[in-house]
Amino acid sequence: MENDKIKARIDELRAEIEENNRRYYIENSPVISDFDYDRMMNELISLEKAHPEFITPDSPTQKVGSDLESPHTGAGAKPSSPADRKHEFEQFPHKYPMLSLGNTYDIPEVEAFAERAVKGLGTAFTFCCELKFDGTAICLTYRNGKLARALTRGDGAIGDDVTANVRHISNIPQTLSGSGYPEEFEIRGEIYMPYKAFDKLNEERLRDEDQPFANPRNAASGSLKLINPEEVAHRGLECTLYHMLGENLPFQTHDQALKAAAGWGLPVSDKRRICRDISEIEEYINYWDTARKALPFATDGIVIKINELPCQKELGYTAKFPRWAVAYKFKAEDAVTKVLSIDYQVGRTGAVTPVANLEPVLLSGTTVKRATLHNREQMLQLDIRVGDYVHVEKGGEIIPKITSVELDKRGNDTVMPVFPDRCPDCGTPLVRDEGEAKYFCPNSDGCPTQIKGKLVHFISRKAMNVIAGDATIDQLFSLGYVRTPADFYDLTMAELLTLEGWKERSAKRFLDSLEASKKAGFEHVLFALGIRYVGETTAKSLAKHFRDIDALMAADRDTLLSVDDIGEVIADSITDWFSRPEHLREIERLRAAGLKFSMEDMQKQASSALEGLTIVISGNFSVSRDEIKEMITAHGGRNSSSVSGRTSFLLAGEKPGPEKIRKAENLGIDIIDEARFRAMIADSARGPEPQDDGIGPAVPDQKEKNPVQLTLF
Ligand code: IVH
Numbered sequence: 023m024e025n026d027k028i029k030a031r032i033d034e035l036r037a038e039i040e041e042n043n044r045r046y047y048i049e050n051s052p053v054i055s056d057f058d059y060d061r062m063m064n065e066l067i068s069l070e071k072a073h074p075e076f077i078t079p080d081s082p083t084q085k086v087g088s089d090l091e092s093p094h095t096g097a098g099a100k101p102s103s104p105a106d107r108k109h110e111f112e113q114f115p116h117k118y119p120m121l122s123l124g125n126t127y128d129i130p131e132v133e134a135f136a137e138r139a140v141k142g143l144g145t146a147f148t149f150c151c152e153l154k155f156d157g158t159a160i161c162l163t164y165r166n167g168k169l170a171r172a173l174t175r176g177d178g179a180i181g182d183d184v185t186a187n188v189r190h191i192s193n194i195p196q197t198l199s200g201s202g203y204p205e206e207f208e209i210r211g212e213i214y215m216p217y218k219a220f221d222k223l224n225e226e227r228l229r230d231e232d233q234p235f236a237n238p239r240n241a242a243s244g245s246l247k248l249i250n251p252e253e254v255a256h257r258g259l260e261c262t263l264y265h266m267l268g269e270n271l272p273f274q275t276h277d278q279a280l281k282a283a284a285g286w287g288l289p290v291s292d293k294r295r296i297c298r299d300i301s302e303i304e305e306y307i308n309y310w311d312t313a314r315k316a317l318p319f320a321t322d323g324i325v326i327k328i329n330e331l332p333c334q335k336e337l338g339y340t341a342k343f344p345r346w347a348v349a350y351k352f353k354a355e356d357a358v359t360k361v362l363s364i365d366y367q368v369g370r371t372g373a374v375t376p377v378a379n380l381e382p383v384l385l386s387g388t389t390v391k392r393a394t395l396h397n398r399e400q401m402l403q404l405d406i407r408v409g410d411y412v413h414v415e416k417g418g419e420i421i422p423k424i425t426s427v428e429l430d431k432r433g434n435d436t437v438m439p440v441f442p443d444r445c446p447d448c449g450t451p452l453v454r455d456e457g458e459a460k461y462f463c464p465n466s467d468g469c470p471t472q473i474k475g476k477l478v479h480f481i482s483r484k485a486m487n488v489i490a491g492d493a494t495i496d497q498l499f500s501l502g503y504v505r506t507p508a509d510f511y512d513l514t515m516a517e518l519l520t521l522e523g524w525k526e527r528s529a530k531r532f533l534d535s536l537e538a539s540k541k542a543g544f545e546h547v548l549f550a551l552g553i554r555y556v557g558e559t560t561a562k563s564l565a566k567h568f569r570d571i572d573a574l575m576a577a578d579r580d581t582l583l584s585v586d587d588i589g590e591v592i593a594d595s596i597t598d599w600f601s602r603p604e605h606l607r608e609i610e611r612l613r614a615a616g617l618k619f620s621m622e623d624m625q626k627q628a629s630s631a632l633e634g635l636t637i638v639i640s641g642n643f644s645v646s647r648d649e650i651k652e653m654i655t656a657h658g659g660r661n662s663s664s665v666s667g668r669t670s671f672l673l674a675g676e677k678p679g680p681e682k683i684r685k686a687e688n689l690g691i692d693i694i695d696e697a698r699f700r701a702m703i704a705d706s707a708r709g710p711e712p713q714d715d716g717i718g719p720a721v722p723d724q725k726e727k728n729p730v731q732l733t734l735f
Contacts, residue, residue, distance in 0.1 A: 025073075028069060028073055028076070029076055031069065032066065032069050032070065032073075032076050035062055035065060035066040035069070036066065036081055036082055038062055039059070039062055039063060039066065039082040040082060042054055042059055042062075043082065043087040043088070046059075046087065047087045047088060047089040047243075048088075048089060048090075055354055055415075055416075056322065056351065056354070057127070057351075057353060057354055060125065060127070060351070063082070063083070066081070066082070066083055067083050070083055083342070084341050084342065085177065085178065085341070085342065086120070086121060086122045086175065086177065086178040086342060087122075088175075088176060088177035088178070089158070089174050089175060089176060089177075089182070089243065089247075090113065090176045090177050090180065090181075090182060111182035111183050111184060111247070111663075112182075112183045112664050113176065113180045113181065113182055113183065114171070114173055114180065114181065114183055115179060115180050116161060116173060116176070116178070116179060116180065116181055117163075117208060117267075118208065118267050119178050119179060119339075120159065120161055120173075120175045120176070120178050120179075120181065120210070121178060121339060121342055121343055121344060122178075122342055122343060123325065123343055123344070123347055123348065123349040124342075124343040124347075124348050124349065125323070125348065125349040125350070125351050126348065126349070126350060126351070127350070127351050127353060129304060129307070129350070131348075132300070132303060132304075132307075132326060132348060132350050133300050135326065135348040136149070136299075136300045136303065136326075138345075139328055139333075139337065139346070142336070142337060142345075143328075143333050143336060143337070145333070147328055147329065147330045147333045148275075148296050148297065148298055148328075148329045148330065149296070149297045149298075149302075149303055149326050149327065149328060149329060150275075150276050150277050150294055150295075150296055150297075150326075150327045150328075150329040151294060151295050151296075151297050151303055151306040151307075151324055151325070151326050151327075152264060152291065152293070152294040152324070152325045152327070153291060153293050153294075153310060153314070153317075153321045153324065153325075154321055154322055154323035154324055154325045154349050154350075154351070155211075155212040155214050155262050155264075155291075155319070155320075155321055156212075156214065156237075156238065156239045156319075156320040156321055156322040157212035157213050157214030157215070157238070157239055157242045157243070157320075158174065158175075158212065158213050158214075158239065158242050158243035158246055159174065159175040159210065159211075159212060159213075160172055160173075160174065160175075160184075160188065160210065160211055160212065160213050160246070160261065161173045161174075161175070161181060161208055161209075161210045162188070162194070162208065162209050162210070162211075162263070163206065163207075163208050164198060164203065164206070164207055164208075164209070165205070165206045166205060166206075167197055167198040167203055167286075168196065168197055168198075169185070169188070169189070169194065169195070169196050169197075170185075170206075171183060171185050172184050172185045172187075172188035172194075174246065174247075182247070184246055184247065185681070186251040186679055186680060186681045187246055187247075187248060187251045187254040188213075188246075188261075189251065190251050190252065190254040190255035191213065191254070191259045191260065191261055192255075192260075193260050193261055193289045194261050194288075194289065195286075195287045195288065198286040198287055198288070199286055199287040200285050200286045200287065202282070202286075203282075203286050204268050204269075204270075204271060204272075206268065206269075207266060207267065207268035207271065208266070208267045208268060209263045209265065209266045209267070209283055209288060210263065210264065210265040210266075210267070211261055211262050211263030211264050211265070211289075212261070212262055212264070213242050213243075213246050213259050213260070213261050214238060214239070214242050214259070214260055214261075214262070214319050214320065215238040215239075215241045215242040215245065215257065215258060215259055215260070215319075216238070216258065216260060216318045216319045217238060217318055217319060217320070217388070218258070218318065219257065219258025219259070220235070220237075220238040220241050221388065222258070223235065223241055223245075223257060223258070224241075237320070237386075237416070238319070238320045239320065241257075242259055245257040245259055246259065249640070249641075249642075249647070249679070250641065250642060250677050250679070251679060251680070252677055253677075260289070260319070261289050262289055262290065262291050263280075263283060263288050263289055263290055264280065264290070264291070264325075266279040266280070266282075266283055271331075273331060274330065274331060274332075275329045275330055275331060276327055276328075276329050276330075276331060276334070277294070277296060277329055279331075280294070293310075296329060297326075303326055306324065307324050307350055310324060311352055314352070315355070320386065321352075322351055322352060323349050323350050323351035323352050324349070324350045324352075325347060325348075325349050325350075326347065326348050326349075326350065327346060327347040328346040328347070333346065334346040354415045354416060355385055355386045355415070355416065356385075356413050356414065356415045356425070357383045357384065357385040357390065357413070357414050358383070358411055358412070358413055358414075358428060359380045359381045359382075359383035359390070359411065359412065359414060360380065360381040360409065360410070360411055360412075361378050361379070361380060361406065361407070361408050361409060361410050361411075361412055361424075362378075362379045362380060362381060362408070363378075363379045363408055364376055364377065364378050364379070364395070364401075364406075364408060364439045365377045365379065366441070366442055366446045368445060368446060368447050368463055368469065368471040368472060368475075369471075369472075369475060370472060370475030370476055370478070370479050370552065371462070371466075371472070371475075371552075371554050372445075372462040372463040372464065372465070372466050372469065372472050373460045373461075373462055374442070374445070374446070374452060374460065374461045374462065374463065375394060375395075375396065375397070375460070376394075376395040376396070376397070376398070376400075376401055376439070376441065377392055377393070377394055377395065378392065378393050378394075378395055378406070378412070378424060379391065379392055380392060380393060380412075380414065383414065385414060385415075385416060385422065386416050390414055390416075390422050392422075393412075393414050393422045393423055393424050394422075394423055394424075395424060396423070396459070397459040397460050397461070398441040398459075398461060399459050400459075401439065401441065404424060404426065404427055405427060405429075406424065406427050406439065407427075407432070407436035407437055407438050407439065408436060408437040408438075408439055409432075409433060409435055409436035409437060410427050410428070410431075410432055410436055411427070411428040411431040411432075412424045412425075412426065412427050412428065413425045413426045413427075413428070441461070445463035445465065445469055447463070447469055447470055447471040447472075448463065448465050448468060448469040448470060448471075450463050450464060450465040450468075450469065452464075467506075467604060470499070473499065473505060473506075474492075474495055474496065474499055476507070476552045477495050477498075477499065477504060477507060477510075478492060478495050479550070479552045480507040480510075480550045480551075480552065481495075481510070481539075481550075482550075483646075484546070484549065484558055485542075485546055485547075485549050485550035486507075486539040486542050486546060486547070486550045487535075487538075487539060487542060487546070488510070488532075488535045488536055488539050489531065489532065489535040490532060490535070494521075494532070497521050497522065498513075498521070501520070501521070503517055506608055506611075507550065507551075507608070507612065508608050508611035508612050508615060510536055511536060511611075511612070511615035511616075511617075512615075513532075513533070513536070515529055515530070515533065518532060518533070539617075540615070540616040540617055540618070541618070542617075542618065543565070543618060543621075543652070544565045544570070544571075544618050544619060544620055544621050545558075545561045545562045545564075545565035545566075546561075547612070547617050547618055547619060548561040548564055548565055548571075548574075549561035551599075551605075551609075553595060553596055553599045554595045554599070555591060555592045555595045556592065556595070556596065560588065560592060563585055563586050563588065564585065564588075564596075565621060566621075567585045567586075569620060569621045569622065570619060570620030570621065570622065571609060571613075571619040571620065572619075572620075574596075574600075575600045575606075575609075577596075577597075578597070579593050579594065579597055582596055582597070629657050629658070629703060630657065630658040631657045631658065631659075631702055631703045632654060632657040632658045632659025632702070632703065633657075633658035633659070634658070634670075635658075635659045635660065635670035635671070636659070636660045636661075636662050636668050636669055636670050637654050637659050637660065637661055637662065637669070637670060637671060637672075637673055638661075638662050638663065638664065638665050638669050638671075638672050638673070638682065638686075639651070639654075639661065639672075639673045639674075639675070640672060640673070640674055640675065640678035640679045640682045640683070641674050641675030641676050641677050641678035641679070642675045642676045642677060643675040643676075643696050644696060650673070650675075650696075653703065654673075657703045664682075665682050665685040665686050665689065665691060666689075667689060669686070669689070669691050670691075670692075671691060671692040671693065671694050672686040672691055672692070672693045672694070673694055673695075673696070673699050674693050674694070674695060675695075675696055678693075
């Protein structure tokens, strides 16, 4: 490869790795498997090794993936501006850098690690082999036998202070038992969610129509960063500790340190084993590659550590990893099962996705009954037939995928699937855009599944936030009351009372919720319209840039392309959407119903009631925390994430964080509740005539949440 091409490939890999780091560490919602991620990272490592002139200190090969939600100003510093921080946690520097582990999927590389250690050390030593727990890293500090602080890994130098949450994890002792523990020490480990707790949590989330977590690791890391510590207690998190650090610790080996920790009541796994050579290490690996499937929690490999602490010290660290340890990672678990049938599902945007129904099979602790085949191309590539035995794997996504077909097992009774050429729902011939892998039903305004999908999307929480479920949409659609979103706003009490099972109370609540939705900001309305490729973030950029729908409608392709994050595909989709007369009519109807189609509409409502005030929020409110923050800014206030001498007041919802309350009380800062806060902004926004505060939807019923978009599973 020429140098230009190599540099371009390095840049591409860095961008992809950074994006996947963000999804994995911050959003807790990875989209690729660990194996694919590691493959990209290894390609980048080899390119940089061959071309050290391209190595930069900010390359992902030189730093650990960060779970901090905002950048910081350097070691020992607090984040640059509290207002920049989206999260609730104070950040503190790690006393010792919190690094990651070099990893491999190959036994010969483990052998090479062992040989390097033998050569480098020139003295007798042993290995300590342990399970690699698949959770999220934690660093606990104990002072005088008491849990003093818990920090996440963060970016390795600074971590988020999650002490309040960690105090609700039942197997982490607040106070050590026994005696002989150092006055102060750190012990690091993993917070994980056992399969049982994970299944329960996802069941609850599905019932509440919340997006389920993709895997126990994401669930653990998302739960650890919950704002409400008491909520953490219900998540069933557990901890295992595997690395003790401190000044002058009285141990010769890592194993002794862990034994002592267990004696003080700390959770330490008893599955570790001291190995003398590579054959014992391989034995351990082979044993656990199978045995781990019966464990009640997820593991993704084995960690091999040099056991003697002086040897660890001698080998030291690279910028990213210890040289005294390596992780051998297991390949993703795979199961073989039979394809019973194939469904073709139509989504909100008309995309048709083939989905295989499978003979139920156990995979990574959960029973798999369906797997996506993505698109027609994928089906052809796999050469899949109904009746075939296939390999299923869980990648980064929650939906398992079929990776290959067992052609040797194919019987005579298998049936070749036929990808439909018409929409399975409305019969319209399917189309495929150039360069697209998916087939689409183009009848976007006439295909029942698409119409219902769009209605569900319109009312979803991040869009108009109207309280209703799929069943309500089905009822309203089948009776012909609602065909387009604007029809929602023409509904009457009399019509709703004709719906089966509806009483005056439920009808009133639905109508109130529709009324409240009229206060949703322009960016929510734009997102709610369901223009293909215009997700939440794009809708925000468009609203910020164009300020109102008329300017957006008037924008040509080039103007759209000049907006941040808008590429050709999105620009074409937007111009196409606005070129349709039925969409323009819909906008006029929604505008007439009172929905906000400009940023100015929103600002008119605001006041300067909170001008100059710095407000910290904590706990749960009748609306989302983001909405409360929007209210603060709309009324001239500033939202800050941590209580300090500069805080004007703490706005406390239900179950506020005890640390914040304590800090506010200590500093003599006022603590006010939501009702008082709403009164403050309403008084000022009202003027002489009493009226609603004009910002934020009405108080929704906490139990009844509206659904996420129609999902395949
Ligand atoms: S030792 C200096 N031991 O895996 C690094 N890590 O992929 C010391 N992990 O960053 C880490 N089980 O979060 C160690 N038995 C174990 C582990 C373990 C899981 C995590 C840890 C690490 C990550 C690397």
